[in-house]
Amino acid sequence: MQGSSRRHPMMNGYVVTGVRQGEIRELPVPVPKDDEVILEVKAAGLCGTDAHIFAGEYFGEFPLVPGHEFAGVVWAVGKNVKRFHAGDRVTADPNIACGYCSFCQESMENFCENFQAVGVTRHGALAQYVAVPQQNVFPIGDIPFVEAAFIEPLACVVYGQKRARPPMGSNVLVVGAGAIGLLHVQLAKMNGAAAIAVLDTASEPLALAKSLGATHCVENSPEGREALGQEFPDGFQLVIDCTGIPSVVESLLPWVRSGGTLLVFGVCPQDSSMSVNPYEIFRRDLTILGSFALKKTFPEASALLEAGSIDVKPLITRRLTLDAVPAALADFAAGHLKGKSMVVF
Ligand SMILES: [Zn+2]
Ligand SMILES: [Zn+2]
Structure with a gap:
């Protein structure tokens, strides 16, 4: 018999429909597969990766939430x-x-040959509901939703600094004081850095970096770099790029102290390239380190947030509703949006 079928419940979601094209659409609420959990989304952060997906520069087949x-x-x-209700x-x-x-099998899950990611290769959280496998779900206790939405980026930062961890008392340079850079500043301090210098082209995030524990906040200008070089003539044991700008990454090796590490954390365009001096890497025992996504660092990141060891509240520069996402993501991809925009539902 026809006609008795109930209409499937619908939701609003932001859909990237093509390169640099996106809109709010009505979508069916996902139905959980046997091992899935459906979340009603309360907060979702916009990430540089979302801007790269929107610009057609990163994974992603469209249409994609x-x-x-x-x-x-x-x-x-x-x-x-059984674990969640x-x-x-x-x-x-x-x-x-x-x-x-x-x-x-070798515990390198972030290189999984069948890698899938919510919001990258399958529908994500810029919608009222999102489906996730149960093994990916973590309880957040009493952490406010907008702060809990930082557990993912913080887990990436934790993974990067675990890989790059310099000796206690090291000098660390963070380049780029966006949300990721400011998480790196706080974690470097916890990891026992003596000095934490931050370079950025804008003054506002530098002031924030100072309040979060940076010791030297310097405008990324010829004069600023000159002054920083005089203060740290031997360079830094750890230099972390958080800009994802190839020309910036290319300029950073001279800042690395001999025996030190350059952590390439920001996401550069897939087809970009840069030149390095291989003799310098050889002669000065340099390490150039990558850090892709995260690996089992969700529990550490949520413990740090729950304990209040990392403060993410000041990193939220803008709160918006789902309706504002199309314009915000276009602005973000054009480089006009700084800091962390948080979508609240
Ligand atoms: Zn992200
Ligand atoms: Zn695998």
Whole structure:
């Protein structure tokens, strides 16, 4: 018999429909597969990765709902999900590893050959509801939703600094004082850095960096760099790029102290290139280190937030509603949006 079918519940979501094209659309609310949890999204951060996806520079097949930094409430669960129940306050690691490829077998899940990610290769959290596998879901206790949405980026920063960790008492240079740079500043301080210098082209984020523990906040200008060079003639044990600008990354090796590390953290365009002096790497024992996404660092990141060891509240420069996302993401991709924009539902 026809006609008795109930209309499937619908939701609003932001959809990237093509390169530099996106709009709010009505979409079906996802139905949980047996091992999935459906979250009602309460907060979702906009990330540089979302801007890269929008610009057609990063993974992504369209149409796609982006959004991989989020927190919310469990709305529905699949039949195999026993650990979570409707109403639970949670976040989720967006990175989905297969568990059986050779990289997964060697605990290198972030290189999974069958890598999937919520908001990158499948629909994400810039919508009222999002589906995630239960093994990716983490409880957030009493952490406010807008702060819990920082667990993902913080987990990436934790992973990067675990890989790059310099000796206690080191000097660290953070280049770029956006939300990621400011997380690096706070974590470097916790990891025992003596001096933490920050370079940025704008003065406002530099003032914020100072209040979050940076010791030297310097405008990234010829004069500023000159002054910083005089203060640290031997350079820094750890230099962290948080700009994702190839010409900036290219300029950073001279800032690395002999024996030190350059951590390439910001996401440069996939087809970019830069030149380095291989003799300098050889002669000065330099390490150039990458850091892709995160690896099992969600529990550490949420513990740091829950304990109040890392302060993310001042990093939120703008709160917006879903309706404002199309304009905001276009601005972001054009480089007009600084700091962390947080979508609240
Ligand atoms: Zn992100
Ligand atoms: Zn795998």
